[in-house]
Amino acid sequence: MKSVTNMLFDYAVEKNIVSANISRSVHGISSKKFSEPTKKEAAEQVYIDDEIQLILEQADWHHAERQP
Helix, strand or coil: CHHHHHHHHHHHHHCCCCCCCHHHHCCCCCHHHHCCCCCCCHHHCCCCHHHHHHHHHHHHHHHHHHCC
16 A cells, blocks of 8 residues: 555656655555454463363362262
8 A cells, every 4th residue: 555655656746746755754554553463263272281270170070069
C-alpha cells in the first residue's frame, strides 16, 4: 500500500501538484502491524510439571469419588 502512495506522490511532484513527496518520509509501516495474530489450537496447550501433577491428582480424586 505504501508503494502506491509513494508512486502517487512521485507523480504529483513531477506534475508540480505538490512540492515534496511526504510519503517517502514515513517509515516503520508494516502489514504485520495490521494483521491478526495467530492463536494456538487448544490441543497445543502446554502445562508445566506441577500443573500436570495437579491435573492427574484431581482426575484420580474425581474418579475415586464416583466409584461405588
